[in-house]
Amino acid sequence: MAEPTTNSVVHGAGSGTLRIGAESDRIVCEVHDGGQLNDPLAGRRPPHPAQPGGSGLLLVHQLADLVRVHTGPDGTTLRCYLPG
Template sequence: MCRQVLCASFARGRITALRRTLAERVAGEGLGGRRLEDFVVAVNEVITNAVLHGGGGGTVRVWWQHGRLWCEVADEGPGMGSWSSALPPPSGFEAGGRGLWLVRLLCEHVTIVSGPVGTTVTFSVTRG
């Protein structure tokens, strides 16, 4: 069984409001503490990447399925080009380059599908 928590579009200038709405809805669904914080950080990183590198916006969908909270972020940007699914940790004190690496640390079942018509990132966390 699948229960939708949030489905929304986003764009530059709306990330903060979306992050607040997401945190409220997910907390209302019973995810709390560190798991809630990690999930919100992960979603924020992926939607920020979509705004900065994926055409300026996209859609986010969050749902419960089989005891896991899932998130899917999709954009219609130019795709990621060549990238590795084994994203290494960022080096040094570079600005940026930590978003997807953080998502892999904080979440499970991370998948990235990217091509010339956009990128979709899907990931999940357990209720705890």
């Protein structure tokens, strides 16, 4: 899960926390940082062709069974459920 951790450093508050575990038959990766993700469709639509980068979160959505993003006053948590 290099993409969410890289995003945490680059777009978040400069650092983050990665947790990896299992739930049922899924691998669960969770990244939390102090940044804010204000675009509710981030990673759910392709970036504009002229935009540099921006496709990493899209790739996460394509690989994962489920991606949950929660942004609040204490930062953003992205949780990915991957096939086991």
